[in-house]
Amino acid sequence: MKNRIGKLVIVGGGTAGWMSAAMLKRVLADQIEVELVESDAIGIIGVGEATIPPIQLFNSVLGLDEAEFLRETKASIKLAIKFENWRVQGESYYHTFGAPGRSQAFCHFHHFWIRAQQAGHTSNLWDYDLNYLCAEAGKFAKLQVNDPVWEMQYAYQFDASLYGQYLRRYSESLGVKRTEGLINQVNVNSESGDITSVVLKSGATVAGDLFIDCSGGRGLLINQELKTGYEDWGHWLPCDRAMAIPSERFETTVPYTRSIAHSAGWQWRIPLQHRNGNGLVYSSSHYSDDEAADILLGNLESPTLADPKIIPFRTGRAKKQWNRNVVAVGLSSGFLEPLESTSIHLIQSAIVRLITLFPHAGVTPELVDEYNRQSKFEFEYIRDFIIMHYYLNERDDSQFWRDVRNMNVPERITQKINLFRANGTLTKDNFDIFLESSWLQVMLGQGITPRDYHPLAGKLTVEQLLDKLAKTKETKLQPMANMPGHDEFLALYCETR
Ligand SMILES: Cc1cc2nc3c(=O)[nH]c(=O)nc-3n(C[C@H](O)[C@H](O)[C@H](O)COP(=O)(O)OP(=O)(O)OC[C@H]3O[C@@H](n4cnc5c(N)ncnc54)[C@H](O)[C@@H]3O)c2cc1C
Numbered sequence: 147m148k149n150r151i152g153k154l155v156i157v158g159g160g161t162a163g164w165m166s167a168a169m170l171k172r173v174l175a176d177q178i179e180v181e182l183v184e185s186d187a188i189g190i191i192g193v194g195e196a197t198i199p200p201i202q203l204f205n206s207v208l209g210l211d212e213a214e215f216l217r218e219t220k221a222s223i224k225l226a227i228k229f230e231n232w233r234v235q236g237e238s239y240y241h242t243f244g245a246p247g248r249s250q251a252f253c254h255f256h257h258f259w260i261r262a263q264q265a266g267h268t269s270n271l272w273d274y275d276l277n278y279l280c281a282e283a284g285k286f287a288k289l290q291v292n293d294p295v296w297e298m299q300y301a302y303q304f305d306a307s308l309y310g311q312y313l314r315r316y317s318e319s320l321g322v323k324r325t326e327g328l329i330n331q332v333n334v335n336s337e338s339g340d341i342t343s344v345v346l347k348s349g350a351t352v353a354g355d356l357f358i359d360c361s362g363g364r365g366l367l368i369n370q371e372l373k374t375g376y377e378d379w380g381h382w383l384p385c386d387r388a389m390a391i392p393s394e395r396f397e398t399t400v401p402y403t404r405s406i407a408h409s410a411g412w413q414w415r416i417p418l419q420h421r422n423g424n425g426l427v428y429s430s431s432h433y434s435d436d437e438a439a440d441i442l443l444g445n446l447e448s449p450t451l452a453d454p455k456i457i458p459f460r461t462g463r464a465k466k467q468w469n470r471n472v473v474a475v476g477l478s479s480g481f482l483e484p485l486e487s488t489s490i491h492l493i494q495s496a497i498v499r500l501i502t503l504f505p506h507a508g509v510t511p512e513l514v515d516e517y518n519r520q521s522k523f524e525f526e527y528i529r530d531f532i533i534m535h536y537y538l539n540e541r542d543d544s545q546f547w548r549d550v551r552n553m554n555v556p557e558r559i560t561q562k563i564n565l566f567r568a569n570g571t572l573t574k575d576n577f578d579i580f581l582e583s584s585w586l587q588v589m590l591g592q593g594i595t596p597r598d599y600h601p602l603a604g605k606l607t608v609e610q611l612l613d614k615l616a617k618t619k620e621t622k623l624q625p626m627a628n629m630p631g632h633d634e635f636l637a638l639y640c641e642t643r
Pocket residue numbers: 157158159160161162163183184185186188189190191192193194195196197306327328329330360361362363364366388389390425457459475476477478484487488489490491493
């Protein structure tokens with residue numbers, strides 16, 4: 147039997163560090179000692195505010211009270227992302243966490259809608275999606291549903307620094323030890339190549355059996371020490387820089403994130419309870435930082451609350467996200483631009499994967515290989531989904547959009563597009579976090595129209611078909627009648643529970 151893993155050292159106290167500390171300590175409890183080292187002098191990246199629905203599961207396994215979480219992190223509800231100017235300027239579509247209509251047997255609802263379109267009935271597919279209807283109306287309630295047709299999946303938009311502090315308090319209450327200090331040396335066992343300890347500027351040494359590298363983009367252990375190597379995806383996702391700035395909140399907080407395409411990148415707007423998070427993701431080959439600042443500051447619509455912060459990044463992933471006795475979690479493991487708000491989810495799934503494959507009896511090649519296999523798929527599938535937004539554009543106002551439209555994309559993307567274009571078929575891959583309805587909404591929103599539909603949709607007369615659509619819309623609208631506005635929900639829910 148190899149040595150048991152008794153002591154875990156987490157390097158870094160950003161979102162990745164504190165999420166890892168909280169969950170690993172919660173699940174492994176007294177089986178393991180956890181120490182987290184972070185440097186106040188370096189600080190955290192401070193962005194990362196929009197999430198996707200599985201974060202609810204993460205918080206609930208931690209046992210967090212949702213109302214307290216919303217209060218502590220100044221969070222808002224997220225039902226969707228609104229993509230503006232992505233296909234062509236002046237047009238927009240939503241990628242919601244819901245799904246249109248109701249599937250019948252093996253036939254997705256959109257096939258009935260396609261058939262109706264072909265019969266000359268023009269309606270918006272999103273009108274059959276409760277998430278969209280509530281997002282547009284600025285409404286939200288936690289529905290107690292007994293029929294999946296009214297299920298409304300949601301996520302949160304929160305203040306990243308406040309979430310980290312909240313999880314720090316939680317972790318420390320479970321017994322996680324926090325050590326502040328700058329790591330300036332890493333000790334390695336000369337025989338095994340494993341990391342044995344990190345040394346702080348103060349001279350203090352923190353030793354451990356397993357190290358979680360949450361040190362951000364620098365990848366202190368996985369990259370700088372172990373030289374794991376990095377797979378660069380900049381040729382598919384040419385944006386390599388972001389500029390972030392908070393601004394004052396608007397009178398009303400909408401329950402969705404906005405993604406507004408510009409001539410060489412896109413702008414996010416994330417409404418929180420106390421402010422808006424804003425930023426521009428751009429290609430430095432097309433915009434100078436001054437041009438980026440002009441675009442961002444010219445499109446805020448509320449006064450700024452700080453100076454703009456420039457964040458360079460490199461899209462791609464560590465070739466091995468688990469190498470020797472180091473597991474990279476968060477930005478040290480790789481980065482995909484925040485177009486679909488997936489980075490915090492990648493932190494979550496890395497932690498869950500590590501817990502599932504936890505090396506109680508010691509690190510083995512089998513555990514490491516399986517971990518790396520799964521995380522490779524997951525990163526690549528998210529990458530493909532993001533690439534598709536760029537690839538399927540019809541904008542003609544800049545070389546940037548022409549270039550991304552004409553690039554050679556991974557084959558999986560063209561296969562999915564071709565299948566959908568032929569007869570509306572959608573497929574689901576293992577490890578792809580995006581369900582069929584996500585691919586559907588983005589393909590349709592970006593202008594792919596299926597030529598044909600499933601034969602089941604052809605069995606109805608046109609009259610029956612239109613009746614089905616009208617009844618579906620009526621059903622979807624039902625829960626909205628007594629639903630409060632999003633701000634009203636937040637005020638009531640956060641204060642009365
Ligand atoms: C522009 C942009 C927008 C984003 N938006 C989203 C979004 O909307 N949704 C989403 O899910 N994700 C988003 N992300 C990603 C998200 O910000 C990160 O996944 C998340 O913040 C995790 O960061 P981290 O903890 O890995 O790194 P960091 O926050 O950088 O933390 C690194 C930690 O390591 C410590 N450290 C580093 N070096 C040392 C050292 N030598 N000694 C001691 N400590 C050290 C630092 O002090 C810090 O505590 C965005 C990222 C960017 C760049």
